[in-house]
Amino acid sequence: MSKHSRHHANPNKEGADPDIGPSAFAFTPAIAQNRRGLASRLTRWQGYFFPLIALVGLALHIASVQTLVQRKDLKHRWWEVAFITSRLGGYITVLFLVLPPGKAAAFFGVQMALFGLLLGGTFTTNHVGMPIVPPDMRIDFLQRQVLMSRNITGGRFTTFAMGGLNYQIEHHLFPNMPRPNLRKAQQLVREHCAKHDVHYTETSFFGAYRAIIRYLNTVENATTDPFRCPLAAQYRA
Numbered sequence: 001m002s003k004h005s006r007h008h009a010n011p012n013k014e015g016a017d018p019d020i021g022p023s024a025f026a027f028t029p030a031i032a033q034n035r036r037g038l039a040s041r042l043t044r045w046q047g048y049f050f051p052l053i054a055l056v057g058l059a060l061h062i063a064s065v066q067t068l069v070q071r072k073d074l075k076h077r078w079w080e081v082a083f084i085t086s087r088l089g090g091y092i093t094v095l096f097l098v099l100p101p102g103k104a105a106a107f108f109g110v111q112m113a114l115f116g117l118l119l120g121g122t123f124t125t126n127h128v129g130m131p132i133v134p135p136d137m138r139i140d141f142l143q144r145q146v147l148m149s150r151n152i153t154g155g156r157f158t159t160f161a162m163g164g165l166n167y168q169i170e171h172h173l174f175p176n177m178p179r180p181n182l183r184k185a186q187q188l189v190r191e192h193c194a195k196h197d198v199h200y201t202e203t204s205f206f207g208a209y210r211a212i213i214r215y216l217n218t219v220e221n222a223t224t225d226p227f228r229c230p231l232a233a234q235y236r237a
Contacts, residue, residue: 047213053120129215
């Protein structure tokens with residue numbers, strides 16, 4: 001919750017958004033440019049290693065356990081320990097009771113990979129490949145939330161598959177709004193952004209992934225300025 005709250009406060013801002021910090025992937029030019037050797041060479045092709053998001057689910061489980069072990073000050077810590085122990089322990093116990101050890105391990109691995117792939121595949125479309133904000137740049141709330149977020153088109157099926165997070169811009173503007181109402185707020189947000197000349201990004205699921213892969217493979221040369229002047233960019237090119 002703490003990590004997610006920090007992300008919402010400063011999406012895609014270097015040094016403030018934990019979601020773009022150093023990890024298996026380099027999400028910012030600064031991280032990419034500081035890599036050396038094999039890590040640097042792999043960064044140029046990291047978009048094609050994107051199936052690694054299949055490990056996201058397992059990483060979240062591990063992070064949950066680590067937090068409970070390390071944070072002695074957590075409220076209701078022992079209730080949390082009891083719930084996580086019974087859920088994970090019970091799940092693994094049932095697997096080994098109904099399946100041979102090899103098949104139980106394979107089932108667990110496939111289930112975790114699929115869980116990570118679906119979860120990571122949903123989260124990744126929200127902000128990766130959108131402008132990165134330098135740590136010293138101050139931006140008003142509307143632009144901070146809209147310019148760094150991306151909506152995914154596709155109708156009701158996409159909304160169902162992504163749990164409503166395809167309306168990422170509206171979710172960032174109104175994080176406490178019930179998900180079914182995000183769709184209803186979209187037209188109002190679009191009109192408000194158009195009125196104030198704030199770019200509203202919306203694309204298909206596959207269009208988002210094309211942009212994500214292209215960005216990850218060229219992140220070393222990506223700009224950190226979300227307010228590039230189109231006229232000046234023409235002359236720079």
